[in-house]
Amino acid sequence: MLAEIGSILEGLALLTALYGALATFWSIRRADSRWAASGRNAAYSAAALLGLALLALLVAFLRDQFQIAYVSQHSSRSLPLYLKISALWGGQEGSLLVWSFLQALFTALVLARPSERARPFVPWATVLLSVVTAFFVAVTLFLSNPFALLRAVPADGQGLNPLLRHPGMVFHPPLMYLGYVMLALPFAFAMAGLLIQRVEDWPSIARRWTLTAWLFLGLGLLLGARWAYDVLGWGGYWGWDPVENAGLMPWLTATALLHGTVMQEERKGFRVWNLLLAVFSFLLVLFGTFTTRSGMIQSVHAFARSNMGPYFLAFMSLTLAVSLALMIRQRRSLAGPPSTEGFLSRDGMFLLTLLVFATLTVSVLVGSLLPTITEALSGQRYEAGPAWFDRVTGPQFAALTLFLGVCPLLGRAAAAFRRLRGRLLPALVGAVLLPVVAALAGFTNPLSLIGFAFAGLAAGTALTEWALDAVARSRHDGTGLLVALVALLNRNRRKYGGYVVHLGVILIVIGLIGTRMAPFEAQRVLDAGETVGVGDYVMVLEETGREAAGDHFNTWALLSVYRNGQYLTTLRPRIEQYPTFFDQTVAVPALHPALREDLYVVLAGVSRDGSSVTVKVFVNPLASFLWLGGLVLLGGGVAALWPSARQALPAPQARRRALLNGLGLAAVLLLLAAAALAMWGPGHGEVNRTSGRPLVGQPAPGFTLTLLDGSTLTLAELRGQVAVVNFWASWCPPCEDELPDLQQTWSAYQERGVTLVGVAFRDEEPAVRDFIRQFSLTYPIGLDADESIAARYGITGVPETFVVDASGNVAAIHIGPVTAEQLAGELEGLVGR
Amino acid sequence: MSIGSILVGGAVALVVAAFVARPLRQARVGDVERLIERWVAQARAEAESEKQEAGDRGQEAGGRGQEAEGRGQEMAEPMAFCPQCGRRVGPEDRFCARCGKPLREE
Numbered sequence: 001m002l003a004e005i006g007s008i009l010e011g012l013a014l015l016t017a018l019y020g021a022l023a024t025f026w027s028i029r030r031a032d033s034r035w036a037a038s039g040r041n042a043a044y045s046a047a048a049l050l051g052l053a054l055l056a057l058l059v060a061f062l063r064d065q066f067q068i069a070y071v072s073q074h075s076s077r078s079l080p081l082y083l084k085i086s087a088l089w090g091g092q093e094g095s096l097l098v099w100s101f102l103q104a105l106f107t108a109l110v111l112a113r114p115s116e117r118a119r120p121f122v123p124w125a126t127v128l129l130s131v132v133t134a135f136f137v138a139v140t141l142f143l144s145n146p147f148a149l150l151r152a153v154p155a156d157g158q159g160l161n162p163l164l165r166h167p168g169m170v171f172h173p174p175l176m177y178l179g180y181v182m183l184a185l186p187f188a189f190a191m192a193g194l195l196i197q198r199v200e201d202w203p204s205i206a207r208r209w210t211l212t213a214w215l216f217l218g219l220g221l222l223l224g225a226r227w228a229y230d231v232l233g234w235g236g237y238w239g240w241d242p243v244e245n246a247g248l249m250p251w252l253t254a255t256a257l258l259h260g261t262v263m264q265e266e267r268k269g270f271r272v273w274n275l276l277l278a279v280f281s282f283l284l285v286l287f288g289t290f291t292t293r294s295g296m297i298q299s300v301h302a303f304a305r306s307n308m309g310p311y312f313l314a315f316m317s318l319t320l321a322v323s324l325a326l327m328i329r330q331r332r333s334l335a336g337p338p339s340t341e342g343f344l345s346r347d348g349m350f351l352l353t354l355l356v357f358a359t360l361t362v363s364v365l366v367g368s369l370l371p372t373i374t375e376a377l378s379g380q381r382y383e384a385g386p387a388w389f390d391r392v393t394g395p396q397f398a399a400l401t402l403f404l405g406v407c408p409l410l411g412r413a414a415a416a417f418r419r420l421r422g423r424l425l426p427a428l429v430g431a432v433l434l435p436v437v438a439a440l441a442g443f444t445n446p447l448s449l450i451g452f453a454f455a456g457l458a459a460g461t462a463l464t465e466w467a468l469d470a471v472a473r474s475r476h477d478g479t480g481l482l483v484a485l486v487a488l489l490n491r492n493r494r495k496y497g498g499y500v501v502h503l504g505v506i507l508i509v510i511g512l513i514g515t516r517m518a519p520f521e522a523q524r525v526l527d528a529g530e531t532v533g534v535g536d537y538v539m540v541l542e543e544t545g546r547e548a549a550g551d552h553f554n555t556w557a558l559l560s561v562y563r564n565g566q567y568l569t570t571l572r573p574r575i576e577q578y579p580t581f582f583d584q585t586v587a588v589p590a591l592h593p594a595l596r597e598d599l600y601v602v603l604a605g606v607s608r609d610g611s612s613v614t615v616k617v618f619v620n621p622l623a624s625f626l627w628l629g630g631l632v633l634l635g636g637g638v639a640a641l642w643p644s645a646r647q648a649l650p651a652p653q654a655r656r657r658a659l660l661n662g663l664g665l666a667a668v669l670l671l672l673a674a675a676a677l678a679m680w681g682p683g684h685g686e687v688n689r690t691s692g693r694p695l696v697g698q699p700a701p702g703f704t705l706t707l708l709d710g711s712t713l714t715l716a717e718l719r720g721q722v723a724v725v726n727f728w729a730s731w732c733p734p735c736e737d738e739l740p741d742l743q744q745t746w747s748a749y750q751e752r753g754v755t756l757v758g759v760a761f762r763d764e765e766p767a768v769r770d771f772i773r774q775f776s777l778t779y780p781i782g783l784d785a786d787e788s789i790a791a792r793y794g795i796t797g798v799p800e801t802f803v804v805d806a807s808g809n810v811a812a813i814h815i816g817p818v819t820a821e822q823l824a825g826e827l828e829g830l831v832g833r
Numbered sequence: 834m835s836i837g838s839i840l841v842g843g844a845v846a847l848v849v850a851a852f853v854a855r856p857l858r859q860a861r862v863g864d865v866e867r868l869i870e871r872w873v874a875q876a877r878a879e880a881e882s883e884k885q886e887a888g889d890r891g892q893e894a895g896g897r898g899q900e901a902e903g904r905g906q907e908m909a910e911p912m913a914f915c916p917q918c919g920r921r922v923g924p925e926d927r928f929c930a931r932c933g934k935p936l937r938e939e
Contacts, residue, residue, distance in 0.1 A: 004835060005842060012846055036933075041852050041855065045849045045852055120917065120934055196931060197919075
């Protein structure tokens with residue numbers, strides 16, 4: 001019954017959305033506000049109906065209604081709750097329903113309480129948005145209905161694709177869909193502007209929607225990249241996958257549109273540019289969803305092949321045709337004010353920037369379509385790989401970074417030189433300082449140094465702009481510099497929020513240069529206890545293990561990592577195997593993030609007996625800058641979105657506005673904090689250890705052990721002699737096995753200046769005494785009651801034995817039980833000296 | 834399709850239909866407007882026909898008839914334009930039909 005109700009709700013929503021479009025259209029023709037009100041109610045109803053349909057699907061997931069095909073394909077009885085919820089958008093059909101709902105929701109939001117300025121645009125915008133909603137609902141209902149039923153009800157579902165079982169699944173797709181859906185809004189405002197002949201101020205009126213869409217899409221892209229980095233285990237975060245590109249392209253055009261809005265508000269023209277950018281942002285969104293869902297491209301992201309491709313293509317063509325027709329019809333009003341500036345002015349540079357954004361988008365588009373085009377033309381599929389994309393887009397990104405630094409330096413051409421003089425110096429300082437710092441840190445590739453120079457220039461410019469303005473303000477107001485800095489942000493959030501965004505971009509650029517131009521990758525085989533060098537790092541395989549966890553098996557390895565002789569961290573990469581999901585395996589990497597570089601280890605394989613592993617080690621320089629820059633960028637976007645101090649509203653309205661603003665701010669900050677936690681928080685395969693095992697050749701950590709007879713033994717006392725420190729426990733069978741060997745060694749070497757010490761780990765005195773009696777142990781044994789000795793030696797289990805030479809350095813380490821022969825072999829070498 | 838689904842679906846459909854149709858039932862104001870529009874149209878038509886006759890008579894006089902027509906049009910139709918988008922609007926319109934701007938101080 002749930003499925004039937006869901007389908008009925010979808011059908012009703014379709015009818016309501018169509019009616020809403022028609023009614024609003026009729027209200028425009030007939031100047032009849034009743035039809036407009038009816039259309040408005042229809043839009044609200046469509047949103048409510050789709051919300052209910054989504055709720056029905058959610059209930060179906062929560063109640064394991066496996067007779068619904070979609071539920072059985074993406075869920076199972078044992079799936080955790082949060083993944084059952086996010087399975088709503090995990091597949092083709094569900095994600096379309098989510099999209100339809102969001103589209104209807106934002107249509108309703110646009111016309112709910114429009115500002116005075118936006119009111120004239122609302123009727124036509126409503127018509128367009130209702131049509132778009134109707135299209136998506138129609139596609140969902142007729143071509144890809146999540147409520148389709150299975151003929152036979154399975155006992156349990158297939159479960160969610162293991163790759164998707166990650167908190168990223170909760171955030172990344174919904175944020176992407178929010179961004180996509182909201183990019184229809186500037187498009188609707190643009191077309192409405194053309195229709196009511198107000199082509200000058202539509203960008204400014206639509207600005208908040210454009211910025212919010214840009215923010216959501218940006219955050220979605222950032223989290224998607226981070227998720228890939230965390231889980232997919234190929235060491236990277238952006239593969240120029242066609243679906244990734246489908247998200248990037250509208251984000252690029254939206255960025256350009258945001259800048260074009262500023263220019264148009266300053267009466268600098270760019271009318272045609274902004275119209276085209278709004279149209280193409282929306283078209284690229286449609287294109288993106290078309291490529292993902294039509295089966296046209298191969299990708300880990302792509303949904304199964306379906307038959308909705310031609311419909312999307314048709315809708316895209318229709319949208320393009322109508323948009324161009326409207327623009328041509330209104331072409332006379334599109335000519336902007338003639339520019340009196342030369343090329344080397346802010347306007348001129350901005351045009352150049354727009355051009356680069358355009359070529360960048362086109363490059364990515366061509367690259368994404370290359371396989372399809374070449375297949376259509378020649379029958380052969382040529383894939384544009386990541387190397388191609390990096391080569392083609394790299395210089396364009398570099399150019400954009402350069403413009404980022406240069407544009408603010410140029411004001412009006414006339415005053416350019418005067419302006420330049422004051423601001424050029426700090427920018428140049430940045431342009432020199434950053435490459436020098438980078439070179440000192442080890443980045444010597446000349447291309448990357450050029451990139452750092454551009455980034456430094458941009459950083460210098462952005463910081464100077466803000467600093468100079470703050471200085472001026474503090475002088476004017478008589479306040480401190482810091483206060484002035486913040487006050488500027490409060491007064492003109494758009495401008496200074498924009499600077500923060502630029503700083504975020506610069507940080508991302510630094511991260512891109514590091515990870516793209518100087519990555520390091522190596523594959524190593526490690527045997528248990530063996531130390532292996534990888535780059536600057538030394539790794540020791542501690543142990544491996546295999547355990548069952550719910551519906552999958554984990555095969556893990558514990559690796560101690562040292563750098564420059566110092567213990568760094570212990571990593572635990574693992575392989576997850578899902579026998580219930582087509583035996584799919586997921587290699588979950590272990591990550592040690594740091595400012596200079598990330599150490600990223602993936603388990604490639606474990607030998608059958610668990611004694612050796614193959615690992616892939618990636619060193620990703622400056623990777624943390626990417627995530628940091630992303631958060632800064634989004635923070636700046638939020639600041640820019642925030643309304644600046646406006647004229648005072650009457651008290652109740654002002655309070656309400658303050659409350660809403662406060663709630664919105666809290667929600668956004670919470671989201672960013674959650675994102676930060678997801679990136680740098682726990683759960684990346686690092687095991688918290690106070691210190692690591694000393695390496696062979698390093699000094700053995702000192703300790704004082706209270707022996708069972710009450711006396712104390714200090715390692716320092718044994719300097720000049722050879723010591724064997726054995727960690728064991730009575731509850732450990734292999735420890736029991738080696739006790740006779742240890743006693744034998746003690747008897748043999750006691751007279752020759754070797755001291756054998758037994759340290760009982762997490763043990764009880766009665767049990768220890770019992771074993772001493774049972775095996776007739778005569779060497780000194782004590783209890784490591786507070787586990788401090790064990791912590792100092794970084795042991796990961798028992799038994800472990802350390803042989804310390806006369807000068808106090810570790811001569812040999814045994815992880816696992818040791819035999820008398822082994823010890824004898826080592827001791828002979830040490831004692832003989 | 835089970836009975837339950839049909840009932841629930843039907844109920845929802847009714848609620849939505851009522852909600853959507855509600856504004857349309859505010860017949861009073863709209864009807865008055867349409868009434869006024871019809872009177873104005875009638876008055877225009879009468880003025881038109883009178884003008885036509887004058888025009889016919891005027892045609893014999895040639896150009897003068899055209900002038901009368903022009904003046905007649907002007908008198909029969911007071912010119913009003915939307916202050917926002919410039920579209921010609923009727924004297925009793927409350928909203929501009931093209932851009933939606935409210936035309937009355939209310």
